Amino acid sequence: MQVSLEDIARGAGVARSTASRVLNGSGGATISQATQERVRRLAQELGYRPNRMAQRLRKRQADTIGLIVPHLRNPFFVEVVVWCQRFLSERGLNTVLYPTMLEDWGGATEYHLSRWAVDGILYYGSPTDSIQKLLGESGDASIPTVYLGHLHESEPEALAVALAVEELGRLAGVHLYERGHARRNAGVWCLSPPRDGVAIRDARACGLERFCQEREIPFSLVTGNDISDGLRGLGFSLGLQILALPAQARPGGIFCHNDLLAVGCLCALRRGGVNIPEEIALIGCDALPEGRFQELSLTTLRQPISTMCQQAVERLFGLMQSEPLPQPRQIILTPELVQGHTT
Amino acid sequence: MQVSLEDIARGAGVARSTASRVLNGSGGATISQATQERVRRLAQELGYRPNRMAQRLRKRQADTIGLIVPHLRNPFFVEVVVWCQRFLSERGLNTVLYPTMLEDWGGATEYHLSRWAVDGILYYGSPTDSIQKLLGESGDASIPTVYLGHLHESEPEALAVALAVEELGRLAGVHLYERGHARRNAGVWCLSPPRDGVAIRDARACGLERFCQEREIPFSLVTGNDISDGLRGLGFSLGLQILALPAQARPGGIFCHNDLLAVGCLCALRRGGVNIPEEIALIGCDALPEGRFQELSLTTLRQPISTMCQQAVERLFGLMQSEPLPQPRQIILTPELVQGHTT
C-alpha cells in the first residue's frame, strides 16, 4: 500500500494541510523551517509520492493532453508524436495517443477524450474534417485545441501551427521545372493516396497544379485503389502502371504526396529499368531518413516538424492557462527542398 | 462545466448512489424499471459522462498501463506500440508511452510510473537491464509487469512473451550457409549497433556465432561508432568500410541486427557496385516494409509482433486480476524467414 499525505502528517505531528503546503511550497501560509524539515524528511524516508488521481480530481485537471494523428505507420507522424511528447513532458504533461485511421476507436474516442480525461488536444487531421466530427455530438467543444499540420477552413478562429502545404506543391513544381523534368512527355504527375476512391486533391496537389497551369505544363493527379500493402505498396503499383505506358505517355516528373509513395514508386521504376532522373524525375515529401538511403537518394521536401510541435505545445499551453490568444492565430511554417539524386 | 452524478440524481429525484447503480448496473441492490428509465434518460439528455479521476480515485486503479520501449525511430517498436495499444484499448485500458532511449526521462519516469499512475507495465527493454534500474530505488516492485521481446535473466520468475532471439541468429546462419554465402572470403559477419562503444553481443549474435562455430565458418561481430545518423547511417558507414576492403577480406554473408542497419549497408554496397547476393549476401531482421521496397528486396526475418503483443496484454490483464500465474511463465515465439533478393 502506498503512503499517503495523512501518514506523513500524522508522523510529523502536523495537519494534512500543513504537510501538503510544505510539499508543494504553495498555499499562501508560511511554515516554519523546523516543520518543513520534519515533513520533508519524513516524506523522503517513507518514499511518499502523491496520488495523481486525487490531485487531478481536486485540481480538476488531467495533466494529460490527447494527441490525435491519423496513424503511426508513416514515420512522419511518428516524428510528430516523438517531438510533441517530448515538449509536453518537459512541461510535466502526459500524452495520450489517438490514431484515427488505423484503428476503429469508435466509442473509445468518446470515452477518452472528454473534458475530464484531457486538458487539451493537439489535432493532426485531414483539413477537411474537423475535430468535432471525431468527438461526435457528445464532444466537448470547450477543450483547448491546437491544430497541427494544416489550417482547417471549418475552424477559422482556432489556433493552428500549419505547414505551408500549398508551397510544397509549388516548390516541387519549380524544382522539376528548373531541372527540366516538367515539359517532358506527359508533363508532371502528382501521386496521391486515395480517399473514398479518388485521389486526395489537397493543397499540395493544388499548389503544384497551379504552378503547372501558369507555365502551361501538362498536369495529372493520379492515385490507385490498392492500399492493402500500405503507401509504399500503392506507390509501387502506380510505378508498375507507369512502366506499362509507352514513353511519351509517361510523366517527365513525379511529385509524390509523401516519401512512402515515392519510395514505392521509385522501387518499381528502377526495377523496371527506367533511367532516373533522365527519363523520369521523382520528388517526394517529408524528408524521411528512408529516402536518403535508397540506392538513388530521394529528392524530397523537409518540413520543420520539431518547430511545429514546439510552437503547437507552447500555444496549447497558453490556451490552457487562458492567456490572451496569440497573434497571429495561425502560424505557417515553410518547407525546404532536399536535393537527392532522383531529380 | 461538466454534469456530475449529483446533477443526475437531483434531476431524477434519487440519491447519487441510486443513479450510480443504475448507470453501472452494479451494486447488488435492485432498482425499479421506472427509476432506471428516468435516470438513464436524464443522463442521456444531460450528456453525462463520469469523471474518470473520481472513479479512479475511488476504485484505486488508473485504467492505464505504461508501455516501455527503447524508442520510436525504429518502425519495429512502432509496430509493437500500435498492437499493444490496440489490444489494450479493446480492454478499455489507456496506454502511456515511455521511450527510454531517445529522451531523457529522468525524474519523469519516477513521476509517471508510480503504482498510482499505472496499473501495469509492458516492458520492452534490453535483456541486460531490468525494469528496476529504470524505475530507480523509488520504483514500486509490486506493479504487475510483463516483459516483452526477450527473457530477462535478472527476473527469471517474471511473466514474459519473448521472441526466439537466438533462433534468429541460427536461422540466418542456416540460410546463409545453405545458399552458399557462408564460406566465401571472410565468412559471416554480424552487424550490430554499438553499446558503450562495443558491438552488442546479444542472443542473435550468439546464435549465429554458435552455428558458425559448429560448421567451422569464420565469424566476426562488428559495429561502428558513428550513430549520429541513426541505424541506417551506421549500416551505411559499415558498408563503406567493407567496400574499402580487398575482396578476400570481405564477408561472404552479412546478418544485420535489424533491417535498418541492413538497409543502410545494402545502400552503401550497391552504390559501391558490389554484386548482391553473388559477392556479398545480406540478411536483415524484423521484416519491415521498408526492406521489401528496396531495389533489391531484403531477405529478412519476420517476428510475430501482433501475437506477441496480444499474448502479453492477455497475460498482463490476468496478472492485474490476480489470476493464478499462467504456465509456462514464459512464452517464446519463433521467427520466420522472408526470402528476398539479397541472398
Added chain:
DNA sequence: AGAGATTACGCAAACGATTGCGGTCACTAT
C-alpha cells in the same frame, strides 16, 4: 502593557464517484 501585525498552523469543506449497510415500504402468510 496593550493594540496591531505577523507567523504558523489546524479545521473542514470541497472534488465526483462507489458501496456497505440500514431503513422504508407493500405484500403475504400465519
Added chain:
DNA sequence: ATAGTGACCGCAATCGTTTGCGTAATCTCT
C-alpha cells in the same frame, strides 16, 4: 393483527488531495 419477506432506495463513509478561512501564539511598536 403481527411478523416475515422481498423489493427499492438513501445515508454517509471513503478514496487522497488542495485550499479558504479561522485562530492561537509570537513579535513589534509606542
